Amino acid sequence: MMQHKHEIISSDKALREKGFRVTKGRLKLLALLEHSGQPLSIQQILTLWKGTPPNVTTLYRSLTSLNLSEVVRRIDLNTGIAHFEYTPDRPHHHHIICNDCGTIEEIAGCSLRALEKEIVHSSKQFKNISTHNLEFFGHCIRCTKI
């Protein structure tokens, strides 16, 4: 309980530091994302929303602010639409997506820091890597059997 409270407060801070306001809608959106435990698309967010959902436009704008505040991460699962996941208090990680059914599995941890250093070291144009997107694709056992 207290921990949950604590997370909300830290998201607050992240937003404020970027000059964004902490609104009820954004908090509810964050709670929804945190709760789902999965990267969600805009449509999925609207479906899961309890009560009157915000306007789609608002959702896009909120997610952009949250993303810039690094409280939410925007990821691309090769589906052509954006997905968003809650990031505070969760280690950076990646996913495997089933090419057939779309099942998403989270992969614990990420060991690419060393690789980033190497890249920055040998690159001429880049001396700084802020982040990376890594997603794996394959077939889950259910879809392999079929």
Added chain:
Amino acid sequence: MMQHKHEIISSDKALREKGFRVTKGRLKLLALLEHSGQPLSIQQILTLWKGTPPNVTTLYRSLTSLNLSEVVRRIDLNTGIAHFEYTPDRPHHHHIICNDCGTIEEIAGCSLRALEKEIVHSSKQFKNISTHNLEFFGHCIRCTKI
């Protein structure tokens, strides 16, 4: 010269094996992608096209076929639109993209095979990874100075 011819012929084969036809438009598209040496968006392809460009619809359809033939790879650079790059005779690799100006630098090689094995080993739902998308983001030196 001969080498170039050779590459075209192997793309031919890849298309045919998937039951696709080798058309003039597709060959020209492949040549364009190969030549640019960069992942290109649909709009960029149209801009770079010499002579009367194909219809956008055709471009989408051709790129889909080429992608299925594994002669072209569709990648997501977090820009919201699809990018396509030529793959034959080139080792699998990734990119760094500048968050400010969009500069794309190719990173030679890819060392994720071992990681893929580990993942498959510890995953319950996935026993097979067919591919992965990995892109790094940062600021190029030009944009860092500004």
Added chain:
DNA sequence: TCACTATTGCAAATTATTTGCAATAGTGTA
């Protein structure tokens, strides 16, 4: 509590991508 400005909702505009259909062009076979 008040003034200032970011955020929201709504309608409408963009932009990316897909679909249907008739005309055209590749491909295998004779």
Added chain:
DNA sequence: TACACTATTGCAAATAATTTGCAATAGTGA
């Protein structure tokens, strides 16, 4: 080479995702 078969193309129109403008509303600091 000619022919039949069917994938591909172009065009128009439909979807789908995302963005923009503007007035009303709500969060923030003083």
